[in-house]
Amino acid sequence: xxxxxxxxxxxxxxxxxxxxxxxxxxxxxxxxxxxxxxxxxxxxxxxxxxxxxxxxxxxxxxxxxxxxxxxxxxxxxxxxxxxxxxxxxxxxxxxxxxxxxxxxxxxxxxxxxxxxxxxxxxxxxxxxxxxxxxxxxxxxxxxxxxxxxxxxxxxxxxxxxxxxxxxxxxxxxxxxxxxxxxxxxxxxxxxxxxxxxxxxxxxxxxxxxxxxxxxxxxxxxxxxxxxxxxxxxxxxxxxxxxxxxxxxxxxxxxxxxxxxxxxxxxxxxxxxxxxxxxxxxxxxxxxxxxxxxxxxxxxxxxxxxxxxxxxxxxxxxxxxxxxxxxxxxxxxxxxxxxxxxxxxxxxxxxxxxxxxxxxxxxxxxxxxxxxxxxxxxxxxxxxxxxxxxxxxxxxxxxxxxxxxxxxxxxxxxxxxxxxxxxxxxxxxxxxxxxxxxxxxxxxxxxxxxxxxxxxxxxxxxxxxxxxxxxxxxxxxxxxxxxxxxxxxxxxxxxxxxxxxxxxxxxxxxxxxxxxxxxxxxxxxxxxxxxxxxxxxxxxxxxxxxxxxxxxxxxxxxxxxxxxxxxxx
Amino acid sequence: xxxxxxxxxxxxxxxxxxxxxxxxxxxxxxxxxxxxxxxxxxxxxxxxxxxxxxxxxxxxxxxxxxxxxxxxxxxxxxxxxxxxxxxxxxxxxxxxxxxxxxxxxxxxxxxxxxxxxxxxxxxxxxxxxxxxxxxxxxxxxxxxxxxxxxxxxxxxxxxxxxxxxxxxxxxxxxxxxxxxxxxxxxxxxxxxxxxxxxxxxxxxxxxxxxxxxxxxxxxxxxxxxxxxxxxxxxxxxxxxxxxxxxxxxxxxxxxxxxxxxxxxxxxxxxxxxxxxxxxxxxxxxxxxxxxxxxxxxxxxxxxxxxxxxxxxxxxxxxxxxxxxxxxx
Numbered sequence: 001x002x003x004x005x006x007x008x009x010x011x012x013x014x015x016x017x018x019x020x021x022x023x024x025x026x027x028x029x030x031x032x033x034x035x036x037x038x039x040x041x042x043x044x045x046x047x048x049x050x051x052x053x054x055x056x057x058x059x060x061x062x063x064x065x066x067x068x069x070x071x072x073x074x075x076x077x078x079x080x081x082x083x084x085x086x087x088x089x090x091x092x093x094x095x096x097x098x099x100x101x102x103x104x105x106x107x108x109x110x111x112x113x114x115x116x117x118x119x120x121x122x123x124x125x126x127x128x129x130x131x132x133x134x135x136x137x138x139x140x141x142x143x144x145x146x147x148x149x150x151x152x153x154x155x156x157x158x159x160x161x162x163x164x165x166x167x168x169x170x171x172x173x174x175x176x177x178x179x180x181x182x183x184x185x186x187x188x189x190x191x192x193x194x195x196x197x198x199x200x201x202x203x204x205x206x207x208x209x210x211x212x213x214x215x216x217x218x219x220x221x222x223x224x225x226x227x228x229x230x231x232x233x234x235x236x237x238x239x240x241x242x243x244x245x246x247x248x249x250x251x252x253x254x255x256x257x258x259x260x261x262x263x264x265x266x267x268x269x270x271x272x273x274x275x276x277x278x279x280x281x282x283x284x285x286x287x288x289x290x291x292x293x294x295x296x297x298x299x300x301x302x303x304x305x306x307x308x309x310x311x312x313x314x315x316x317x318x319x320x321x322x323x324x325x326x327x328x329x330x331x332x333x334x335x336x337x338x339x340x341x342x343x344x345x346x347x348x349x350x351x352x353x354x355x356x357x358x359x360x361x362x363x364x365x366x367x368x369x370x371x372x373x374x375x376x377x378x379x380x381x382x383x384x385x386x387x388x389x390x391x392x393x394x395x396x397x398x399x400x401x402x403x404x405x406x407x408x409x410x411x412x413x414x415x416x417x418x419x420x421x422x423x424x425x426x427x428x429x430x431x432x433x434x435x436x437x438x439x440x441x442x443x444x445x446x447x448x449x450x451x452x453x454x455x456x457x458x459x460x461x462x463x464x465x466x467x468x469x470x471x472x473x474x475x476x477x478x479x480x481x482x483x484x485x486x487x488x489x490x491x492x493x494x495x496x497x498x499x500x501x502x503x504x505x506x507x508x509x510x511x512x513x514x515x516x517x518x519x520x521x522x523x524x525x526x527x528x529x530x531x532x533x534x535x536x537x538x539x540x541x542x543x544x545x546x547x548x549x550x551x552x553x554x555x556x557x558x559x560x561x562x563x564x565x566x567x568x
Numbered sequence: 569x570x571x572x573x574x575x576x577x578x579x580x581x582x583x584x585x586x587x588x589x590x591x592x593x594x595x596x597x598x599x600x601x602x603x604x605x606x607x608x609x610x611x612x613x614x615x616x617x618x619x620x621x622x623x624x625x626x627x628x629x630x631x632x633x634x635x636x637x638x639x640x641x642x643x644x645x646x647x648x649x650x651x652x653x654x655x656x657x658x659x660x661x662x663x664x665x666x667x668x669x670x671x672x673x674x675x676x677x678x679x680x681x682x683x684x685x686x687x688x689x690x691x692x693x694x695x696x697x698x699x700x701x702x703x704x705x706x707x708x709x710x711x712x713x714x715x716x717x718x719x720x721x722x723x724x725x726x727x728x729x730x731x732x733x734x735x736x737x738x739x740x741x742x743x744x745x746x747x748x749x750x751x752x753x754x755x756x757x758x759x760x761x762x763x764x765x766x767x768x769x770x771x772x773x774x775x776x777x778x779x780x781x782x783x784x785x786x787x788x789x790x791x792x793x794x795x796x797x798x799x800x801x802x803x804x805x806x807x808x809x810x811x812x813x814x815x816x817x818x819x820x821x822x823x824x825x826x827x828x829x830x831x832x833x834x835x836x837x838x839x840x841x842x843x844x845x846x847x848x849x850x851x852x853x854x855x856x857x858x859x860x861x862x863x864x865x866x867x868x869x870x871x872x873x874x875x876x877x878x879x880x881x882x883x884x885x886x887x888x889x890x891x892x893x894x895x896x
Contacts, residue, residue, distance in 0.1 A: 096804060099799070109793045
């Protein structure tokens with residue numbers, strides 16, 4: 001029987017996981033080795049499909065079929081004896097006793113990782129009672145204590161609520177409480193903050209880190225975000241195509257990376273912490289500025305809620321968009337930024353205010369008073385790019401149909417002319433026109449987003465509204481897409497309204513930024529000014545919550561919290 | 569919650585009223601009435617028809633009254649004294665006829681429903697969890713047979729087997745010697761011995777359908793993150809599946825109750841005729857053929873009421889089962 005060094009709780013040696021697919025065997029994890037040490041955090045970094053989540057789930061033997069551990073050892077020590085998890089049967093009693101009791105798991109999707117039909121409290125009590133013989137009453141007290149521990153206010157009351165009554169951050173806290181229920185030695189956090197807003201992310205990371213240090217747990221944190229890694233990691237392992245390509249202390253990885261992939265990953269992250277270099281100064285802000293292409297005045301939308309309460313989704317928004325300008329709109333979920341984009345397009349009817357559009361011929365159009373037919377003309381010149389590159393393309397249409405669709409609908413081209421135009425558009429967004437007869441599923445996420453952009457460009461628009469257009473993409477792909485958009489803007493003299501929750505993306509891409517909070521634009525200014533010298537309290541808290549990809553300068557240590565005034 | 573139930577029951581009143589009007593109208597749609605169809609039958613069999621008697625019957629039953637007056641009289645009878653009208657064919661009050669049939673109908677319906685659930689639940693769960701295993705394929709095969717074979721053919725086949733190889737008397741719910749006897753222990757045993765054939769036959773297609781629905785639903789739920797969470801807690805596998813995904817995949821089962829009730833009453837008419845079951849289906853069928861309008865109308869009204877009650881029941885159960893529905 002092998003033994004482990006004193007400070008090592010878990011040692012993974014040459015772990016291999018295969019997925020037996022119909023046509024071939026996919027080696028999802030190949031000869032991966034690492035050690036988890038008491039009180040230390042190892043970050044497993046990689047882009048989607050790198051095998052990092054499969055690795056984490058192997059430690060608990062909960063890899064979905066057809067995944068299978070085919071080699072290597074996972075040694076779990078408890079001071080005296082050492083158990084090889086890889087040799088255990090997934091359904092065995094020993095394995096079940098390890099899950100939750102020795103190793104706790106938190107993962108992404110705070111929306112769906114808790115059962116919607118059981119109360120939060122009952123799910124945590126279940127976890128507590130599984131690994132101890134507490135009676136129900138004691139277990140309930142312990143559950144409430146745990147909820148307080150993860151800083152859920154009104155723990156007694158909230159315990160009897162259901163998941164859909166919790167916000168995303170609250171759910172993630174409840175999930176953490178559940179992972180801690182068995183008092184584990186090891187905490188696996190699989191993308192714990194990816195779906196959360198930056199300020200919530202900062203709080204959750206803060207909490208996890210504090211709990212981990214306080215309880216002396218070993219932590220395996222899985223993420224694609226180099227900024228998060230820099231904030232919390234002691235050691236880093238970089239994964240790509242199922243292998244660990246580089247492994248070392250966090251400082252060495254960030255400041256003396258050896259492997260080209262690590263350097264590339266860091267470069268694309270660091271690149272997004274600055275203003276894009278390729279950008280020309282915007283003429284709009286100079287003295288002889290042309291008239292804005294779009295002027296939004298007092299725009300507002302009020303939704304009626306149950307009872308007599310109303311929600312001001314957008315409250316009195318004012319801004320101008322100049323030709324060739326990128327205007328960013330940032331805010332957290334629920335801040336009204338998506339609604340604002342829809343109000344401009346009038347896919348949601350505004351309650352108050354006007355949107356003034358100036359077409360090429362210089363006249364002025366009041367978008368809010370257009371009839372259906374005129375609105376269609378307006379929609380030809382102002383196009384939308386969506387967030388989800390998977391859901392926004394019809395899987396039964398070829399790429400040619402997708403990109404050519406706006407041309408056909410508007411009767412602008414058909415036959416050979418259509419084909420020529422589609423290949424031209426595909427070349428413009430960096431795709432090979434040879435692929436135009438293929439279906440969207442044959443393309444990667446980044447390529448699909450290019451298809452979506454090509455579709456938006458088909459009608460030669462003057463403004464593109466991009467709603468979280470890069471959120472679903474890996475960081476290296478993200479900067480490629482942003483560069484593509486910058487390039488296209490220059491060539492076609494477009495203006496962008498870029499809606500995003502990601503400050504670094506906005507900073508890189510935009511000339512000016514509007515910060516939204518609870519439906520209001522709280523601050524509007526140059527991108528650099530907003531990001532380096534914010535004026536408003538809310539903006540300051542938002543900016544200070546963004547993780548900095550440099551372990552020597554952890555931003556979250558001197559984070560500023562913003563407490564919103566009640567009924568503001 | 570109580571307020572909600574009260575409101576739902578209140579809404580049922582106008583719906584029921586509308587349904588009664590429509591069902592009465594539908595019964596009146598075919599040309600002629602009970603008398604014309606009686607005259608036709610009598611002439612066909614060579615009996616003499618006394619015009620004076622016809623005229624008298626017309627007077628008594630008010631066949632010459634305008635439609636709305638007939639309807640109002642009927643409704644008034646029901647509301648004021650629970651009188652659902654007179655069955656011409658049976659020469660009895662409709663209510664007596666219906667209640668006599670309703671008991672056996674309800675017993676068979678509820679037992680069939682129970683049979684469907686007891687068989688479909690475990691098989692559906694097994695099929696979803698062990699998808700594409702040999703067992704799943706076998707169940708799927710039988711499931712499709714159950715869906716595809718018409719019930720009455722299944723009934724004929726089972727009757728043949730039961731009679732030829734098991735030596736049971738088939739048809740009806742009692743052996744001939746007990747048919748008119750008062751209820752006794754021996755009669756109950758005899759009743760149960762007859763019961764299994766109709767229950768299996770009536771339940772067959774429902775079982776097959778529910779297995780398919782549960783399998784599809786559960787397959788979707790099995791890969792949801794909350795299942796991984798439950799597994800990561802250290803719960804044994806059977807508990808992971810039964811407590812979490814099955815609970816959510818159960819929703820369609822419960823919503824099905826609403827239309828299972830009336831379906832079991834009226835949807836198995838052909839089977840009931842083939843098996844000679846004393847249930848409501850064949851009676852309704854006869855009443856429609858002979859234009860026995862009060863009997864038919866009352867049946868349709870009762871079925872509508874059953875549907876509404878079933879819907880209410882399933883909505884309440886759904887709310888009990890799924891807090892997301894309860895809170896909306």
